[in-house]
Amino acid sequence: MKLKILSLVAVLATSALAAHAEGVLSIGTEGEYPPWSMADADGNVTGFDADVGALLCAKLEMECNFVVQAFDGLIPALNANRFDVIISGMSITAERKNEIAFSVGYAEFPNRFVVSADSGLAGITDIPAFLAALDGRKVGTQAATTHANFIAKLAPNAVLLTYASLDQQWIDLASGRIETAFADATADQDFLDRPEGEGFVMSQVTIPSTYDATLGEGIGVGIRQDDTELKARIDQALCELIADGSIGVASEKWFNVDISRPCQ
Amino acid sequence: MDLILMAVPVLLKGLVMTLTLTATSVAIGFTLGLGLALMRVSNSAIAERIARYYSIMFRGTPLLVQLFLIYYGLGQFSFVQDSTVLWWVFSEGTRCAVLALALNTAAYTSEILRGGLQSVPVGLVEAASAAGMSRVLRFRRIEFPLAIRQALPAYGNELVLVVKGTSLASTITVLEITGYAKRLMSQTFAILEVFALAGVIYLALNVLLIGLLRLVERRLMRHQQR
Structure with a gap:
């Protein structure tokens, strides 16, 4: 019995750790919001969100791992450590800021x-x-x-x-x-x-x-409030990606218009 | 505390919808289920088969799938949209939910009542016939009361399942307890509190329902009390 509990704990611990594997950025996204975030049956994610994620991972020298999750459950799932960040066309609002932190805004749409x-x-x-x-x-x-x-x-x-x-x-x-x-x-x-x-x-x-x-105040990357170090790195990476036009190019690709927001 | 004061009235608004969904679908579902149960015990092989396949179909597929089929699936056909009567049913999430819940519970009800009807001793039915009772009178006086007595505990379970099943209506835009709870969740992010409150409301409702059924059961079984 004791052994069973121990092995259960071990299984739980490994699955919890999976979200924090070294060098992997686990990204929560909706997967049902074209052309921002589309997941196919195999779990591959494409769209503007996926491109922003890929650009960010390249900049941070990490590997992207997308986790598809319904939009209304993204914030609770982030706070439950199911993934590290949210990239899902999420607007930065005062209510959401009570629950999670946001990167600088990287896009803005009418x-x-x-x-x-x-x-x-x-x-x-x-x-x-x-x-x-x-x-x-x-x-x-x-x-x-x-x-x-x-x-x-x-x-x-x-x-x-x-x-x-x-x-x-x-x-x-x-x-x-x-x-x-x-x-x-x-x-x-x-x-x-x-x-x-x-x-x-x-x-x-x-x-x-x-x-x-x-x-809200534009679209940002959602980050857990205690992840201040990750937020600083993401902010810096996003500002560079906005400045060099990479986000603008991704935006043109999916929306035929540049919706990137100047880094503030 | 402020949160509870804010959430309770909203969730109680949802309770009214949950009760409406339950009452309407149970009323329709019981009637339909009784008809299906009679088909199951009838002498007609075709009627028996239709009722049997109906029951297999609706018990063998998840309620959520049935809800989506009715709301998003059937609602897309132009003959449904062009017909005044059909569109009256299919244009509203609430009516689609009632339809799905009623058709679903009818299948379970028919099985429960069939079991009840088949448990009525043949001797009693024969005695009633011998006494000159018509089929209708025999059913009303002998078979139905005895069948219900047998079926009530199982039917009580089914009612509780219907109450819980109404929560799926929230997936087709119906604002019942769970629908409001989801909306409160996205506004306040107080997930634990809101869903715990919603759970308590369902629990209270079901405890009440089970208590009521026990009273009915006791009344029906009063001949066995000493």
Whole structure:
């Protein structure tokens, strides 16, 4: 019996250590957020997040190991030592900063709604008017995102439906269960380029991250709060990658536009 | 403490949805399950086979898979979207959840009731027929009450499973206890507290349910008490 417990402890200890193997940077990412983070059936991750991760690992002279995990569980999993950092298009917000630390922001994107082309929402050009028009309408966002918090705060009378993944949100928009969906413009464009996106358009209004604090201060790498040494190394590496244009190149590759944010 | 004061009213809002889901799906599921159980014990080989395959299909696949098939799968067909009646059911996560839970629990209920019906002694049924009772009257007075008495403990378990099964509705945008708990988690990150509270609410609900069933059981079995 004692031996059994001991071996169990040993197994647990080795699996816990796996996340901290020397020279390996274990990266938590969503894997279901094209074109940021897409995981295939074999667990290979591609997309902008994967490229940023690979650039960062090269700079730090470490080996990348991607761990795919649903977006709403990324922060709890990071704090439970399941991986070392989060690279998953995660916006830096005040609430998240209570739980984890962030690197410098390395990207910034505008947020837009996707609406049916014949919807009354399509023609509205003014942000407050658009938000007021959401009253009583069904709005979809991904769960636990800045977008969900933005709608909950600034359009409290809208009926907010949240989804575990973007794909589920797009299915419900296409079938008409929700009238509009709110996400970042790069993810919106990805949907509009698909066959199911036919008949849908981007809203006239574009909401910059600076519009409200719920939208955060750009995209950062999530790091555990006590990992100050790792944070310093990542900050320095990111600033170099932003300065030499590597992040910009990766951004052009996936989004056809440079969304990298100057290192501050 | 502030967190609990903030979380409890939100989770109780979810409790109302959990109760609605449970009550509606159990009402539909019991009726359907009773019909299926009667098909199982009927003399018609076709009816028996249909009910048997239904039961195998719904008991052999996970409830989560059934929920996704109904919500994301069937909801994509244009004939569903174009039909007013069908789209009324499929346009809402709540109604899809009720449908999936009802169809699922009907399969288990049919097995439980079938067992109950088959345990009714043949002699009693024959005696009732000999006394001149019609089939309907015989079923109402003899077979059904005796079958329910046999089936109740197992059916109680099934009810508890339905209550717990409602938590899966949170995956198709329904805001019941678990749905609200997930939302609170992403807003406060107080994972342990929020999910412990949610667990306590489910536990209280199920303890209450089990207590109620015990009262019903005692009443049905009062002939055996001394």
